[in-house]
Amino acid sequence: MSDNIIVTTGIYDAIKDHLRRKKVSQNEENRLAGELRKAKQVLRRDLPSDVVTVDRKVTIKDHTQDFEHEYVFVSTTKAKPKKNKYSILSDIALATVGYKVGDVIEWPFKEGERKIEILKVETFKE
Template sequence: MSTKLILTTGIYDLIKDHLRRKKVTKSQEVILTEGLRNAKQVLRRDLPKDIVSVNNILRVKDVSTNDEIEVKLVAPDKAKFKKDKYSILSNLGLATVGKAVGETVEWPTATEIKTYQILATLPID
């Protein structure tokens, strides 16, 4: 079982709105609803540096393939897949946001359950 999510109020509200608009699968909705129910909300300045959030460079390992992936997690309107800028509301963003470096997370996609180990998160300059 993973630890409690730590989210800024803005990210909390963004995910809550995403859920309200039914933009996720049923299994994702269950995971996110439970995560939000138990989440700790903090101010941006109080967010620990090892917690995945928006405007971070995220490095994860896909456990099934052992491939390492590095992307920039950005606001939905800034996402550019070809530049490795993923929306915080993408599958990878939702799977990891609010989690700490070192955690392993499982995330159901439309076709499979992905397992990621969070290796690093750094602020985008």
């Protein structure tokens, strides 16, 4: 698993703002704050293509609930869950943002701890 998440400065700032507004559970806030302290910030063009970020299609295996699902992470203004487009600040996106293909993450979701694995990350174009 990656030691540090890799995020763009824009995503870093958006997550910090999201935390300030208390939009996540206390466990998620603690985890995200810790991740951000160690995060490597890069320019969008320097972000590796296998890292979860905005405008990427991500396939995730949930080992806890035993299912695979594909998510498209978009900006908050373009989120349409019925069309499988989730805000980069949604719970599942916050759990995986900055991680890369092959990483397995134990995350304190609101409904409890879950173990998820990133199987695939692809660029998403509308």
